[in-house]
Amino acid sequence: MTTTLESVSVASANRAPRPPRRRRLGADRRRAAYLMLAPSVIHLVWWIGLPVVATFGLAFTHYDVIAGTIQWAGLDNFREIFADDIWNRSIWHTIIFTFFTVPVAMAIAVFIAVLLNQQIRARAWYRAAFFMPHITATVAIALVWMWMFEPTLGLFNLLLDRVGVNGPAWLSDPDWAMPAVILVSIWKGIGLKMLIYLAALQNIPHDLYEAADLDGASGLRRFFAITLPLLKPATFFVFIVSMIDAFQVFDQVYVLTPDGGPANSTTVMTYEIYRTAFSEFNISVACAQSLVLFAFLLVLTVIGRRLTGKDADEA
Amino acid sequence: MMTETRRSRLRPLAAVLTAALLTTGCGGPAPSGDGDDGKVSGTVRLLTPIFEGADGKTVLEKQLADFKSKHPDVAVEVDYTTYAKLNEKLTTSIAGGRPYDVMLMGVGWIPPFAAKGALAELDENKQDLTKRYNERVVQPGIYQDKVYGLPIMLDTRFGIYRKDIFAQAGITAPPSNFTELREMARKLTVRDGSGKLTRAGVDILSNDLRQTFLPLMWANGGELFTPDGKPAFNSPQAVGALQLMTDIIRTDKSEDFGFTQPGATSLPLAQGRAAMMVGHNNHLLAIEEQAPELVKEDKIGFFMINNERPAMFQGGTLATVSAKSQHPAAAKALVRFLTDEQASLAANEQRGNVPALNGLADSDYVKSNKAAQFAMENLDAAFSEGGVPAWLEIRGDFKAAIEAALLGQKTPQQALDELAAKAQAAIAKG
Numbered sequence: 001m002t003t004t005l006e007s008v009s010v011a012s013a014n015r016a017p018r019p020p021r022r023r024r025l026g027a028d029r030r031r032a033a034y035l036m037l038a039p040s041v042i043h044l045v046w047w048i049g050l051p052v053v054a055t056f057g058l059a060f061t062h063y064d065v066i067a068g069t070i071q072w073a074g075l076d077n078f079r080e081i082f083a084d085d086i087w088n089r090s091i092w093h094t095i096i097f098t099f100f101t102v103p104v105a106m107a108i109a110v111f112i113a114v115l116l117n118q119q120i121r122a123r124a125w126y127r128a129a130f131f132m133p134h135i136t137a138t139v140a141i142a143l144v145w146m147w148m149f150e151p152t153l154g155l156f157n158l159l160l161d162r163v164g165v166n167g168p169a170w171l172s173d174p175d176w177a178m179p180a181v182i183l184v185s186i187w188k189g190i191g192l193k194m195l196i197y198l199a200a201l202q203n204i205p206h207d208l209y210e211a212a213d214l215d216g217a218s219g220l221r222r223f224f225a226i227t228l229p230l231l232k233p234a235t236f237f238v239f240i241v242s243m244i245d246a247f248q249v250f251d252q253v254y255v256l257t258p259d260g261g262p263a264n265s266t267t268v269m270t271y272e273i274y275r276t277a278f279s280e281f282n283i284s285v286a287c288a289q290s291l292v293l294f295a296f297l298l299v300l301t302v303i304g305r306r307l308t309g310k311d312a313d314e315a
Numbered sequence: 316m317m318t319e320t321r322r323s324r325l326r327p328l329a330a331v332l333t334a335a336l337l338t339t340g341c342g343g344p345a346p347s348g349d350g351d352d353g354k355v356s357g358t359v360r361l362l363t364p365i366f367e368g369a370d371g372k373t374v375l376e377k378q379l380a381d382f383k384s385k386h387p388d389v390a391v392e393v394d395y396t397t398y399a400k401l402n403e404k405l406t407t408s409i410a411g412g413r414p415y416d417v418m419l420m421g422v423g424w425i426p427p428f429a430a431k432g433a434l435a436e437l438d439e440n441k442q443d444l445t446k447r448y449n450e451r452v453v454q455p456g457i458y459q460d461k462v463y464g465l466p467i468m469l470d471t472r473f474g475i476y477r478k479d480i481f482a483q484a485g486i487t488a489p490p491s492n493f494t495e496l497r498e499m500a501r502k503l504t505v506r507d508g509s510g511k512l513t514r515a516g517v518d519i520l521s522n523d524l525r526q527t528f529l530p531l532m533w534a535n536g537g538e539l540f541t542p543d544g545k546p547a548f549n550s551p552q553a554v555g556a557l558q559l560m561t562d563i564i565r566t567d568k569s570e571d572f573g574f575t576q577p578g579a580t581s582l583p584l585a586q587g588r589a590a591m592m593v594g595h596n597n598h599l600l601a602i603e604e605q606a607p608e609l610v611k612e613d614k615i616g617f618f619m620i621n622n623e624r625p626a627m628f629q630g631g632t633l634a635t636v637s638a639k640s641q642h643p644a645a646a647k648a649l650v651r652f653l654t655d656e657q658a659s660l661a662a663n664e665q666r667g668n669v670p671a672l673n674g675l676a677d678s679d680y681v682k683s684n685k686a687a688q689f690a691m692e693n694l695d696a697a698f699s700e701g702g703v704p705a706w707l708e709i710r711g712d713f714k715a716a717i718e719a720a721l722l723g724q725k726t727p728q729q730a731l732d733e734l735a736a737k738a739q740a741a742i743a744k745g
Contacts, residue, residue, distance in 0.1 A: 065410045067431035086715070147580060151573055152588065166511055169573020172520075174722060259711070262573070263718040278402040280708040281427075283410070 423701025
């Protein structure tokens with residue numbers, strides 16, 4: 001016991017007096033680190049931190065942006081938005097849009113990535129072709145698709161006409177406008193998902209497939225027993241990123257179907273936030289809508305983490 | 316009392332939060348120099364949605380060079396935008412505490428901004444203005460008998476028809492009431508063997524739906540608001556106008572919903588896929604681009620929407636001065652300059668619009684543009700939208716209500732009653 005105490009006191013005596021030169025060096029390095037971090041911290045606080053705090057604050061006020069007046073509102077803005085049929089519809093549309101552009105598009109992206117991971121001719125060309133929509137300006141893409149969806153002279157209806165089908169007014173028909181927007185979004189978003197899956201596929205050890213071959217596993221069995229489980233970390237990443245992206249969709253919806261589409265059939269949460277803030281000048285209600293969108297993203301991210309994250313970490 | 320206390324406590328918070336949310340630009344206006352010697356000076360910031368693209372910029376820069384020669388001590392900083400982005404610019408500049416000195420805005424925007432003290436009263440009176448402008452053109456710039464905006468140009472909507480298609484069908488004159496409109500539209504509609512619409516008898520979808528419905532409503536004797544500012548657009552006359560639109564689509568099938576839409580790449584009337592339409596005056600420019608022979612051979616005609624009375628939709632652009640301008644005299648000088656004959660004629664020519672000044676009716680531009688000429692000749696029957704401070708909150712809901720009727724989801728009465736209830740709530744909220 002005595003020995004232990006002695007050794008502790010000796011150790012602490014050895015540790016306590018730090019050389020003044022080293023301490024000064026540490027302080028200098030810390031100062032340099034803070035100095036170098038300062039630009040990005042200031043940028044984050046100014047452009048992200050303050051607006052976030054402001055959004056939380058203004059959501060609970062009646063703020064008239066033109067008159068410059070503000071009153072405490074409590075939960076009034078939230079009551080107002082949930083009593084608004086168009087806002088509630090926009091939530092539903094966003095969920096539908098997300099369902100089709102995330103899980104469905106992810107499944108298609110995996111399929112394409114697996115195909116493009118094979119030794120096929122012009123593989124690089126195909127990869128570039130699939131990735132191209134992702135790097136093309138959304139507005140340009142939307143304008144081209146608008147032409148293709150044109151009811152009388154558009155490509156789709158001309159092709160349908162040839163096989164005797166009277167095509168719909170894609171972007172003007174409330175029943176077809178959302179599927180048309182989803183189709184464009186899947187096409188545009190599939191390249192990035194495919195690229196991430198492709199990178200993940202190339203990290204799967206080849207000897208696993210060799211072992212499976214020796215065991216006589218079929219291609220389908222190999223895919224479900226090896227490829228898909230080992231893609232889980234990539235799947236989690238793609239899922240979270242795509243979901244956030246889908247919930248924030250705005251530009252293609254705005255260009256393809258202006259003003260929320262026919263009979264508000266394509267209005268989504270981000271468009272309603274934009275409309276409330278900049279068409280109606282109702283900043284407080286727009287902030288409340290933004291908080292609802294934030295809550296959705298938070299909950300979905302946690303669920304996504306629960307569903308795929310644990311396994312992803314283990315993998 | 317309680318509200319006032321809370322309000323005053325929250326004001327600093329509002330300033331901080333708004334500044335944070337909109338991350339305002341740094342710096343402030345240069346010191347004012349509105350001199351006592353009658354000369355104006357200072358740097359004036361102008362926000363314009365009407366000088367679009369490189370051509371628009373060239374036109375404005377040329378005009379501003381003239382302004383500079385008249386007011387050498389005034390510098391003008393221009394922020395070019397479009398009507399689609401105008402709201403964002405206005406919101407952020409006002410909320411950021413640095414509004415533009417001169418703001419060009421649309422008809423219907425004056426009451427919302429003037430009621431909240433965002434606009435400065437101009438040194439003009441209505442009586443003097445009516446000597447230079449048609450009284451109906453002046454009205455949208457006035458709120459509670461004070462002048463806040465001067466018109467630069469008008470965007471009008473009326474009937475446009477193909478004379479050649481009418482002649483082929485043996486119709487000698489455009490419709491003069493709703494009954495004739497429906498009858499002619501039915502007669503002029505063409506479908507192929509499979510029932511596919513190849514020519515709409517009347518196209519009511521190429522123009523913004525609200526701006527198609529409103530002239531029909533006015534022509535039917537309806538009004539947007541009562542004199543005391545309550546919604547009147549669910550009156551029997553207004554319901555009758557929406558019923559007409561619904562009948563054209565659902566009963567007569569003179570046009571299919573989705574056949575075309577505003578901003579479509581091609582205009583059905585120009586391609587012979589529509590015999591007549593409710594259209595904008597600058598649709599004539601689109602026709603000239605898409606089918607120049609129609610204009611050359613005088614195959615395009617215009618008509619007033621008519622039933623109980625003739626009516627034409629009159630939108631437009633007005634020049635206003637911010638109440639917070641640091642250089643109000645210089646800003647007002649710029650407004651006067653932009654609304655004078657020379658500058659406004661240049662702006663109208665560039666956009667194919669209708670000049671607001673009576674004096675320009677005899678200009679070469681108006682004489683050469685039949686749509687502008689037609690609009691100027693009929694300004695006595697022009698009606699403008701807006702009129703209440705809550706208009707900007709209300710106007711966006713018209714489209715969905717009209718579409719709901721056209722799609723048969725609601726009757727015209729239901730659609731307009733629901734819209735009126737929503738509008739009343741917005742008006743009551745203040």
